[in-house]
Amino acid sequence: MKKSYAALSIALLSTLACGAQNPAGNRKVVIAHRGASGYLPEHTLEAKALAFQMGADYLEQDLVMTKDDQLVVVHGYYLDNTSNVADLYPDRKRKDGRYYSIDFTLAELRKLQMTSEFKTKGGKRVPNYPARFPLFKSTFRIHTFQEEIEFIQGLNFSTGKNIGIYPEIKSPAFFRHEGKDISKATLKVLKEYGYDSKDDPVYLQCFDAEELQRIRKELLPELGMDLKLIQLISERKWKTKKVYGKNGSYNRYDNKWMFTREGLEKMATYADGISPSLATLIDPKSKKGQLKISPMVKDAHELGLVVHPYTFRVERVPAYADDNLEEMFGIFFNQVGIDGAFTDFPDRLVNFLKQ
Ligand code: CA
Numbered sequence: 034m035k036k037s038y039a040a041l042s043i044a045l046l047s048t049l050a051c052g053a054q055n056p057a058g059n060r061k062v063v064i065a066h067r068g069a070s071g072y073l074p075e076h077t078l079e080a081k082a083l084a085f086q087m088g089a090d091y092l093e094q095d096l097v098m099t100k101d102d103q104l105v106v107v108h109g110y111y112l113d114n115t116s117n118v119a120d121l122y123p124d125r126k127r128k129d130g131r132y133y134s135i136d137f138t139l140a141e142l143r144k145l146q147m148t149s150e151f152k153t154k155g156g157k158r159v160p161n162y163p164a165r166f167p168l169f170k171s172t173f174r175i176h177t178f179q180e181e182i183e184f185i186q187g188l189n190f191s192t193g194k195n196i197g198i199y200p201e202i203k204s205p206a207f208f209r210h211e212g213k214d215i216s217k218a219t220l221k222v223l224k225e226y227g228y229d230s231k232d233d234p235v236y237l238q239c240f241d242a243e244e245l246q247r248i249r250k251e252l253l254p255e256l257g258m259d260l261k262l263i264q265l266i267s268e269r270k271w272k273t274k275k276v277y278g279k280n281g282s283y284n285r286y287d288n289k290w291m292f293t294r295e296g297l298e299k300m301a302t303y304a305d306g307i308s309p310s311l312a313t314l315i316d317p318k319s320k321k322g323q324l325k326i327s328p329m330v331k332d333a334h335e336l337g338l339v340v341h342p343y344t345f346r347v348e349r350v351p352a353y354a355d356d357n358l359e360e361m362f363g364i365f366f367n368q369v370g371i372d373g374a375f376t377d378f379p380d381r382l383v384n385f386l387k388q
Pocket of ligand 1: 093094095201
C-alpha cells in the first residue's frame, strides 16, 4: 500500500513539474483532430497545413503499420472507409470484407486516393459528414509518420512557430498479434526526430492501458526517453476491441475501471493526462441548464492529470448546447474545466479561446 502511494506521489510531482514546463503553459490547447478534418480529407498533409495555419497548438497523427513495417498516418487499420482501396485492389480484402493496412506495402498504399470518411451503402459511397470536402475530389495521398513530422518541423522552421504533434498508436494489440511492435516503432521515430523528453512538444496517446503502461515502464526507459502520455478513454458502450487467439478473434476490453476514482489514480501512475470522449464528461441527454457533469475532470485535476477530450464537431453538438459549437466550447472550458480539446474545426476553437 505504502509503495503504491509513493509511486503515485512521484507520478503526481513529475506531472505537475511537466505541466509547468509544457510549452503551452497553462494556456488551453487546441488539438487539430486528424488535421483540419472539418474542411479537408482527414490526415492528409493538406489538412495538417490548414490546421497549422489556423493556429492549432498540436496536430494529431493516427498511426498504423504496413506489411513492410512502415508507419503511415491514417485513421485506423481499415483502409476502405477513407480511400479507393476497394477499387484498386478488389482481391485483397480479408474474409470480413475489410481491407487492412497490414496487408499492403507502403508502395502499394501510395497509389491510393485518400478522401473524407464514408460508408458504403448498397454499393454507394455516402460521406459521414455530407457538408464537408466532397468525396474523391482533387488528389490526396497517404504519407508516412516521418514525412508528416518533417512537414510539421519544416513549417515550424519556415514560420518560426513551435507547433506540437499528438500521435496515437492505433490498436497495438492487433499489430502485435500480427507480429509487429507498433509502439516501439513509433517511439524510435519520435526519438530520431528529437521528441524524447517531457519538455518536447508531443503527447503520445493510446486507448490500450496495458500498452501505455508497457511504454511508460519498459519501452521509454529502454530507449532512454521520457514523454507525456495520454490515456484515451472511450465511452463504455463502445467496447474497445482487443485481439486474442490465433484466428484473430476479438475479445472485448473491459474499461469499466477507467470511470472510477481508483481508475484515475492508477492512470496517474503512468500517464500525464487523459483524453475521454465528450459524452463521458457530460451526459449527452442532459437538458440545457441542467447539465449532468461527471466528476472525472475534477478528480483528474486533483491527481495532476490534464484533460483533453474528443471530439468537437459542428455536426455533433448536443441539444443542451443549442446546436451551437461555441456554446459547447463555453460549457466544456468554463463549466467542466477541460485543459484542451480535439476538434475537427481548429479555427473555431482558436477563435473561441482568443475571446
Ligand atoms: Ca485519434
